[in-house]
Amino acid sequence: MEPENQVEVAGGDARHAEKMRKKQTAQAKIMASKTREQGLLIVHTGKGKGKTSAALGMVVRAIGHGMKVGVVQFVKGAMKTGEKAVFDAFPDNVEFKPMGEGFTWDTQDRTRDIAAARAGWDEVKRMIADPSYHMVLADELNIVLRYDYLPVDEVVAVLTARDMMKHVIVTGRNAPEALIEAADLVTEMTMVKHPFRSGVKAQAGIEF
């Protein structure tokens, strides 16, 4: 658990201990007020790296707790060989649906892409309706919404009407405002520095 505030620390051990005592008391007070458990609607957006990686980290945590997770990939290749190999080690815990066959970054067939988006969305809806899934990851769904391949209203309506104990994670840049509005936890990944700028290519273990 991270603290909600951080304090500057300087000086000797006694002053440090006193500051830490105050911080501990404040933190305990905050945590005592957090009593509810509920499924979260989580959005990872922004132009930075780590949207899919952070979702994947949550999938791993869920798997480790014995939960069942459904992963639907809306953009071809957004999830690759690396995570696939790890998912394969937990066949009872992860159902992985790569639906982006017809939709790649250099897509040129809108009708086919809409059909692929709809097929992916049908999978998400099925996993949301099925009580055996504890968590559903709709990877790069925001991209599909950005291109108007699925109606935002329908997506938000289904996500907000879900069993409230189910976690849903939606990733992709340009998350629509209505989705951000409906979400419980929204993180924006901002690119501060990117190695592509200096000619470094995508690499195993990092991008895929």
Next chain:
Amino acid sequence: MEPENQVEVAGGDARHAEKMRKKQTAQAKIMASKTREQGLLIVHTGKGKGKTSAALGMVVRAIGHGMKVGVVQFVKGAMKTGEKAVFDAFPDNVEFKPMGEGFTWDTQDRTRDIAAARAGWDEVKRMIADPSYHMVLADELNIVLRYDYLPVDEVVAVLTARDMMKHVIVTGRNAPEALIEAADLVTEMTMVKHPFRSGVKAQAGIEF
């Protein structure tokens, strides 16, 4: 691979296809210029969620590629039962060192904490020096630096002098400027919305 630019899409299929063709050409040109492979120094910072989760996602990708990864946890409990169970399924690929025994968010013993930070840093140095590790994750190292428990200069010197094919990931809010300067890839996680604000507690599969 995400495109470096996104274009607005509206209108019929022909216009869409034309825009996509242009985008494809531009993207191919950009990717063709990325030819170098090298180990990256990656920093996840910011006040938002997902810093450790995104690092964990990269660890999973690396494991899936058969790489060996060393994980050193500088803050007690930053990595928990969820990911530990998954790591345990890949004993040959992951070495996990939870070093934050003496350092928690409500720590009160500076001398003991500095010793724990130093022990963690010794593990990171060992993994960086050992060619069998492809990736090293120093989880929450930024926190330790923020509290001046380790000298930033020493840390940056070791990280930049490493074998240039080795990936190193450093997480934690308040990354020091010298580390950002030295890094190849820096992502800032920004909190847009957080469920703690509405009384929801930390939950399995999400926070741990």
